[in-house]
Amino acid sequence: MQQLINIDVPDLDAALAFYTRAFGLHAGRRLGGEVIELLGGQAPIYLLLKAEGSLAAGAETRRYARHWSPLHLDVVVLDLDAALRSALAAGAVQEGDVRSANWGRIVAIADPFGHGWCLLQFLGRGYDEIAG
Template identity: 70%
Template sequence: MNLLLNIDVPDIDAAQAFYCAAFGLHPGRRLGAGVLELLGLEVPLYLLAKPAGSIGASDQPRRYERHWSPLHGDLCVDDLDAALTRALAAGAIQEGPVREAHWGRLAQIADPFGHGWCLIQFLGRGYDEPAGA
């Protein structure tokens, strides 16, 4: 099995600019006018042009203001402060302070299209680090 990540966006060019600047991705293939493959992660990220108000899953209209979703992406980074600075400069919005735990540090952000992301910097053995150690 292979995992592909698809993200609905209202504007492919704006989304490409954001994801390349914020996360260091680079364009792969264009699959017609409405799909752009971005590379640089373990799996390809596909930007899908879907206008606001068009019908998505369960007959729900797409909206691109900040929205809750039970699914979000975590990007593991070596330097959280540098990654957060880069994402904010590209147009991300930080949601709350940087949080610290025994396994590492985390920053929650939203992209300009309302999708939530977490930037994670693991410390020590990451999630395998014993609690309270």
């Protein structure tokens, strides 16, 4: 199975600038005028140009203010403090303190398009520290 990550954004150029600066990704292909492929992670990310207010899922319409979703993405980094500085400099908003656990450190952020992310730094054996 292969995963592809699709992220709706209202402005492709602003999204490209954010994700390349915040997460160190780089542009792959432009697919027409409404999709940009981002590479550099384990799964490609596709930025999809979708207007605010356009029909999303069900009766929902797209909105790019901060919103909650039961799905978010984690970005695993080697240095959480440096990654957080880069994300904030690119326009992310930190949501809460950096939290530590026996498996690592984590901090929640929001991108400029209202999507939630977590930056995650594994320590020791990572999730194996808590595996049964």
